Amino acid sequence: MTPLTQRFDFSRYNYILVPLAAGGLALLVGGVIIWLLGANPFQAYIGMLQGAFGSPNALADSLVKAGPLLFVGVGICIAYRGGVINIGGEGQIVMGALATTMIVLTFSNLPGLLLIPLALIAGFIGGGFWGGIAGFLKARFNVNEVLSTVMLNAIAVQFMTFLLNGVWIDPTTLDNAIRIPQTQRFPLWADLPRLTPTRLHAGILLGIAVAVLAYILLWRTTIGYRIRAVGFNTVASKYAGIGVGRYQILAITLSGALAGLGGAVEVLAVNHRLFTDGSATGFTGSAGFNGIVVALFGGLHPLGVIPASFLFGALLTGANSLQRTVQVPGAFVTTLDGLVVIFVVASQIWARRRATRRALIEPAPKENVASADAV
């Protein structure tokens, strides 16, 4: 299989142009869909803008919705740079949240200053473990990671439902006629700090820090350089003595770990408890899949993911007002997400052609020279 990174041109030009074109076209087709459904697309989009940015509270909500997308998206960048397609974000978020919940429920007596870092680390490990399984299966048994991550998603969700219906169910609701599959509210000192009165929380800052760290890891360290080399050219990396399997496992483990950290932040800062409706989306809000959209939109670059996640967080918040203003269900946003992915991948052919043309007349860009050293 041609390494993923060879199919994408990462020049600065394309970081701006591809998202703009793809986003514009997706909004255009989305507008046609809204129009076909009998609503006014302009009203719909204006309503979404107001819903997402109209007030300090709306803006804060958009940032909060961006949180899980940011964590997952940055993780996706690492995986894809290492040549691994991680569509297991859903399961990794869940496993991260489970690990965090386990820590909080077990050590609820610890002071927040200890409990919160411990819970975050647990989330990181939980998600990383789940991603690592897919990486191990790929490296050791040659199991396609796209397929294994899908199965791991389903298993994680079932496992969460199992725990929430059983040992972790809120003890105060045990006598109720209808049992809700959720834990009790976490102790107040386990809450991440919040910028009251809005819902904006410190987890977003953590997300931005993680994005910067991921950038440093990928472009300023040997490990990151090897991850990218493996993703850029598997065969050449092997001949250069890089343990391809090891770095692919590392890439998807880190990717899962960040998704898990995102899950940890969601329980500690937003929900303050773990709950499920039996589906994956019930808890994650499809962040595992939407994170892929965000990563693509951000040019598969950790720093690009920061603005991209804020944009899609705004989209999600704006979707809530769609139903109110023009009677279009929020499911429209999922459709729009799909369109964005389709247009981003579709636009790559022009980006590639441009890159090929440029490579013929100009010396190779610096990044490619660096990668060629590995050969």
Place this chain on the structure above:
Amino acid sequence: MLEQLFAPAVIIGILASGIQLATPYLYASIGEMFSQVSGVLNLGVEGVMLIAAFVAYYVALKTSNLILALALAALAGALMGLLTAFLSVTLKAEQGISGIGIYLFGLGLSDLLFLVLVGTPTAIRGFPELDLPVLSSMPVLGPILFSQNILVYFAFACVPLAWFVLNKTTLGLKVRAVGQTPEAADSLGISVARVRYIAVIVAATMAGIAGASLSIAMFNIFQQNLTSGMGFIAVALVYFGGWRPFRVMLGALLFSMVNALQLWIQTLGIGLPSDIAGMLPYILTIIALIFAARQIVTQPTALTKPFERGE
């Protein structure tokens, strides 16, 4: 408690529902197999199934004409196939990612259309069970095999048909050629793009029928994310089956039987918690994939590789 599971009536029930549950997987994976053998990984099966399932449900709800519903679902699938082929073949897009785009698009659009056009889930009359004369009155085998709805029979008929088309016809040879050595096929005057378009559209049409088999033959209802991962499992089954129709069928049957078993375990209320039982089919698929990966030699060499004609 456990001996309940071995009562003859229960075993027949498990096998019969296993056969029925295999239907959507059969359509979707046999179709997907054509696409993959031609060199295109069509990961958007799930999204195609969802859109087609909605179309079939909606047409059945409005017209009560099941044949029309099935036909339009197949057409919806074919159109999604055209889009997939355009992305994967003409635009040479990264197939793993464009498939996710198709999935999200199908997931969102089917939900959106359902909420706007229907709103509340209303059950419809789907394809009835069709007792085959004589055969269905056979003891044991009758209720398991010959008392199913018509889409179940067609699904199993697709397997030998797919084998025949793939191995004994010129089209099948061309499909395998463009998936194995597109350069050689191209030099012999076979249009790689055209054959791949055909294979991808066939795959998506069958994914469409798979979706319809859910909404107008098995569940007889539509709801958000009706397929809940079936399309992705169908893709996994193609790998498991090593791109051979009968082995794909075997995989589909195995997966569905385990699924039927866990559903019956839940109904009978046997000790095992239902959520843990629910994991079984997925754990089994992962294990199956580990074994299937050993036959990697049979993988179409050009799978996921867009064809670039050399200058």
